[in-house]
Amino acid sequence: MASVPTAQSHPVQPYADDPAQLAASGRRVFEIEAQALAAVAERIDGDFSAACKLILASSGRVVCTGMGKSGHIARKIAATLASTGTPAFYVHPGEAGHGDLGMITDVDVVLALSYSGESDEVLMLLPVLKRQGNKLISMTGRPNSSLAREADVHLDVSVPAEACPLALAPTSSTTASLALGDALAVALLDARGFTADDFARSHPAGALGRRLLLHISDIMHAGDDVPRISADASISEALIEMSRKRLGMTAVVDDDGRLLGLYTDGDLRRTLDDAGVDLRHTRIAEVMTRSPKTIGSDSLAVEAAQLMEAHKISGLLVVDEGRRVVGALNIHDLLRARVV
Structure with missing residues (x-):
């Protein structure tokens, strides 16, 4: 029978007892992710404007989708859009292939996130969405990926480096995707003339809702x-x-x-x-x-x-x-x- 690992069986990590090194490691994450955000900000151009126009021209909703960490970011983007005047919701791509595609109507715009642009679960949805006539906005780190090529508009969120020293855990890339989603939401908010009163109406239980709605x-x-x-x-x-x-x-x-x-x-x-x-x-x-x-x-x-x-x-x-x-x-x- 294989032995069960114990805390003592794991090697002690370098700098585990050095507060200065731990703090320095944390600061490096901010430095790397700040550089990533700056790189993506420079690419907010005609493609970004085209994505906004697609959404503004739609009479439907924005359907956000993505797998894994990209799915978490897509869910948050959907929530931000919905609370700032752009009707939106999240669909899990795996569940979509088992019936949840019925939630997506032909007038909806789909925002698909995949840093590699090759997530099987997301790519599997594309033929159905194309046949239905949905406009597709992709957000990837690879402009030549399958998802990027199939999209009506592609938003490039490639970053110089992940903050993870192993270059394995999505860190800078998810931060950049989240920021770009916020940028979309705010640009659409401005374009719609969305006001604080509008925000309060969708947040009646929150502190701002009470401040702006209670007479x-x-x-x-x-x-x-x-x-x-x-x-x-x-x-x-x-x-x-x-x-x-x-x-x-x-x-x-x-x-x-x-x-x-x-x-x-x-x-x-x-x-x-x-x-x-x-x-x-x-x-x-x-x-x-x-x-x-x-x-x-x-x-x-x-x-x-x-x-x-x-x-x-x-x-x-x-x-x-x-x-x-x-x-x-x-x-x-x-x-x-x-x-x-």
Whole structure:
């Protein structure tokens, strides 16, 4: 029976205990891959533009495919394209030959990755794609490879060297392919006039989506939950209303609900510093803030956060165009909505 290798049976690698040599090895990877990126950047030319035009002219999606490490890169490129305004998805070439080709329609553009340009699983798909009429963009490191020759547009991602010292593991080549995929996505984004709002709509669960899609009306307290009193109310009546509604403030309104002022927990502390103030008999109109900061219900929640931070306040009243109070919110509402 063959012996099972143990940790002790493996030879100790050179420099395994030398932090400086390990760091130097890591830096060399960055240097080699930076050179690879620079080499590919110089080849962004007419072929790159032609690839963009093929995709822009298509009424379908971009189908990304590739085997092994190229497949991982293709999957990421598909995700980046889809999130930046270019509908795209990944198809595993091995699975495609067993039924997943049915996912590809004749109006789709296929982006095939293979550094050698000779991956059997990818090449096997080409006759079917050609018969179906799909446009093909290839991304290889060999312009004379089978995949490059069969493509409508070929993108050359050849690199001077892999960062792997054995020249075996795809390193510089996959980095270059990933960067070129990002370049495609950004160029298409620019060409489509894709905006931050468009990005947010495809990322509603993310932080950016919350910042760009969540409005004041989505998180504010409204109706009977809004603290409000009349200008003739006493300070003690204001405190009762503030305690009931638990927002740390109350609006002061006229008979039509128009905003006259605001009274907050901070105002209360300042009131208590004045020993001559009678909480039961002093009218709230005498101590309220007469020009409080407000916001509209159609504003973005992130604007409320910016307003609170700029003016060092913890709550805002929401008013309509006629200055009628329609809602209220405080910093805790923004925290619960994960806007801040």
